[in-house]
Structure formats: C-alpha cells, structure tokens
Amino acid sequence: MHPAKSVIFFTTASGAGYGLLALIIAANIGGLFPNDFWLAFTGYALSYVLITAGLLSSTFHLGHPERAWRALTQWRSSWLSREGVMAIFTFLPTGLYGLHHLFFPYLLPGVMALVGLIGILACIVTVYCTAMIYASLKPVHAWANRYGPIGYLLLSLMSGSVLLNGLLAVFGYAxxxxxxxxxxxxxxxxxxxxxxxxxxxxxxxxxxxxxxxxxxxxxxxxxxxxxxxxxxxxxxxxxxxxxxxxxxxxxxxxxxxxxxxxxxxxxxxxxxxxxxxxxxxxxxxxxxxxxxxxxxxxxxxxxxxxxxxxxxxxxx
Structure with missing residues (x-):
C-alpha cells in the first residue's frame, strides 16, 4: 500500500497524544502527578496539539476533505465514522477534566475523577477505532489480523509514557x-x-x-x-x-x-x-x-x- 505522509503523521501523532493525555489524567487521579501548573498545562497542550494536528492531517488524504464531516453519519457500519465520533466526544470529558485539574482542583473531586475515567476510556476507544479502520479491511492480509489493534494500543501507551517521562524530566521531576x-x-x-x-x-x-x-x-x-x-x-x-x-x-x-x-x-x-x-x-x-x-x-x-x-x- 502507498504510505501517505498524512496518514503516517495522523497515526503517530494522534496515538501519542491520546496516550499522553490518558496517562496525565490517570496519574492525577491516582495522586501521582506533581503539583505543578505549568507542567500540567504543557502536558495537556502538547496532547491536544498532537491529537488535533493528527486528526486534521488525516483529512488531507481524502479526495474531498471538505466533505469529511459526512463520514460522521455512518457510525453504525464504519470504523472510520466511529473514530470521528469518538475523537470529537473525547474532547468533552478530557477537556472538562483538564480545566478541573488546572484551575479548579478542589471542586467536586469525586465527580471529576469519574469524568476523568470516562475521558481515559474514550482515549482508549478512539485509538481502538483507528486500529479497526485497518483491521477491518479483509483484502489486506497484513492488517486484517489480531496484531493490528493490539499494536495501536501498545504504541499509543508507549509513545505517551515516553513523552510524559520527557516532560517530567524537563520540569525537574523523576x-x-x-x-x-x-x-x-x-x-x-x-x-x-x-x-x-x-x-x-x-x-x-x-x-x-x-x-x-x-x-x-x-x-x-x-x-x-x-x-x-x-x-x-x-x-x-x-x-x-x-x-x-x-x-x-x-x-x-x-x-x-x-x-x-x-x-x-x-x-x-x-x-x-x-x-x-x-x-x-x-x-x-x-x-x-x-x-x-x-x-x-x-x-x-x-x-x-x-x-x-x-x-x-x-x-x-
């Protein structure tokens, strides 16, 4: 298959962004994230930049990018549509939790922890939907197998954790x-x-x-x-x-x-x-x-x- 640059950037950038975002939320819920505003702000900002840039780049491979919104209506049968729906939905719980983490850390901690867990689950489901876009293509033997979805989730976790480790190191934490x-x-x-x-x-x-x-x-x-x-x-x-x-x-x-x-x-x-x-x-x-x-x-x-x-x- 032709390796389109836009799709390569999409799968690497968005996967790393979702991995980093989910780990920041998980670490904060578990009380493991340092109490550092600028570290948290940078982490959330980097996550959303990677996710958004990746999602936007994926439309460059379409024949008519201006019609990309129509794919959202086919979620009953299309993994591409499901990914789009989940990508948009994920911004809601993760964004709410990010605002809570940065500006209102003491407001409704129990409720916001639940919102954060929903956000983490949404990140995982979105990455899984991306993987299934390729795993569902039966004419491509290299993709239509059990290795694809596992790999996408592992690469997202891996790149997210390496990014988080780098951020912590730069801000003086180990x-x-x-x-x-x-x-x-x-x-x-x-x-x-x-x-x-x-x-x-x-x-x-x-x-x-x-x-x-x-x-x-x-x-x-x-x-x-x-x-x-x-x-x-x-x-x-x-x-x-x-x-x-x-x-x-x-x-x-x-x-x-x-x-x-x-x-x-x-x-x-x-x-x-x-x-x-x-x-x-x-x-x-x-x-x-x-x-x-x-x-x-x-x-x-x-x-x-x-x-x-x-x-x-x-x-x-």
Missing amino acids: ATVVILLAVVALFAALVWKIAYWRFLDGTRSISTAESATGLGEFGRVHLFEAPHTEANYLMKEMGFQIARKHAAVLRKIALGAGFILPILLILLGLTLGGAGLIVAASLAVIIMAIGIVTERWLFFAEARHTVGLYYGASHA
Whole structure:
C-alpha cells in the first residue's frame, strides 16, 4: 500500500497524544502527578496539539476533505465514522477534566475523577477505532489480523509514557513509576513488533490469482498482458511495493530507534539524574519519534492488497 505522509503523521501523532493525555489524567487521579501548573498545562497542550494536528492531517488524504464531516453519519457500519465520533466526544470529558485539574482542583473531586475515567476510556476507544479502520479491511492480509489493534494500543501507551517521562524530566521531576511504565511499554511493543513481522513473513492471504479470477479449475493463472499502458489509481495506491533489502534495513532502524535505544536512554537517565536525566529523556523522545515514523511507514509499505493479484503480483 502507498504510505501517505498524512496518514503516517495522523497515526503517530494522534496515538501519542491520546496516550499522553490518558496517562496525565490517570496519574492525577491516582495522586501521582506533581503539583505543578505549568507542567500540567504543557502536558495537556502538547496532547491536544498532537491529537488535533493528527486528526486534521488525516483529512488531507481524502479526495474531498471538505466533505469529511459526512463520514460522521455512518457510525453504525464504519470504523472510520466511529473514530470521528469518538475523537470529537473525547474532547468533552478530557477537556472538562483538564480545566478541573488546572484551575479548579478542589471542586467536586469525586465527580471529576469519574469524568476523568470516562475521558481515559474514550482515549482508549478512539485509538481502538483507528486500529479497526485497518483491521477491518479483509483484502489486506497484513492488517486484517489480531496484531493490528493490539499494536495501536501498545504504541499509543508507549509513545505517551515516553513523552510524559520527557516532560517530567524537563520540569525537574523523576517519577520512577513513569520510568518503569515507559520501559515496560517499550519492551512490550518491541515484542509485539517482532511477533507481527514474523507473522507477516510466515503467512499469506488466502486469496490467490486463481481464486481472484475464478479460473483456478483450469490450472495456474499468470498475467499475460496488462490491461492498460499506464499506472492507474489502484496500482499507485494499492500496488506499492518495497524491495526486500530496503525493508530489512528499515526494520532494523525501526527496532533500534523506536524501541531499543529509548529503553537504554531512559534507563541511562535514571542512573545519571540531574542534567543527564533531562538530556537522556529528551533524546529518547526524539529517537523514538524517528523509529515510530519508520515503523508506521513500513506498516503501510509492506501491506499488500489483493487487487495486486490482477496485476501480476505473486501473492497478497
């Protein structure tokens, strides 16, 4: 599949934003968030900037972005519509809790804790809906499996916890709980990514050129001649392929920058403390961002649509 830049930015930025937002609310409800107005303000602001920028960028991939609002009416059958509805709804409880956290911390603490929990759940459901947009596409074997939704949720938790750790370090705090959460989330996401790639390399779609054309009863089907002389929309968007050697290099970059190096940097920062903690935690955020963007690019580039079988692809 063609890895559109807008969709890559959307899935990485919004996922990190929802993860960070949910963790800030959870930490404050649990009494683990420092009593620092500007830390909280920066955390909420960064979360909403990432979420909003990601959601807006997703409309750039549409043929008619001005009609995006119409997708909200199809929530009964469309995961894309459900994601849009949940994304809009999530602003309500999280926004109310954010205002409570920043300006009215002593007002109705029990009620606002319930609002915060609803906001956390809404963040999780929104990320899950994003994952299901791809997991529901049965013609794409790389997406229509159990690994997709798990991965989206793990990456959101992972990127959110690494961002929160970086914010705490910059503001002069070192929360052991957040550091441990970030390391555990990074390791869990690393295990998931390796398992996903092993699944992708070891399995193929049940669709074949024979089943796609209905000519299997006559034997092996081969493309004799292309139906047109120039690439069309299907070939550009769904027939994108990446060379195996390039994919192997990018996988190593994704694993190293996205998961392994951030773990090492966060643990290093824990031992250094002071300025060393700030530098290590900040580098972990930057390097993780590079790795996750690479991982998301591969998520799209390595996916094969069954329509490729009509254009000579050996498998889907």
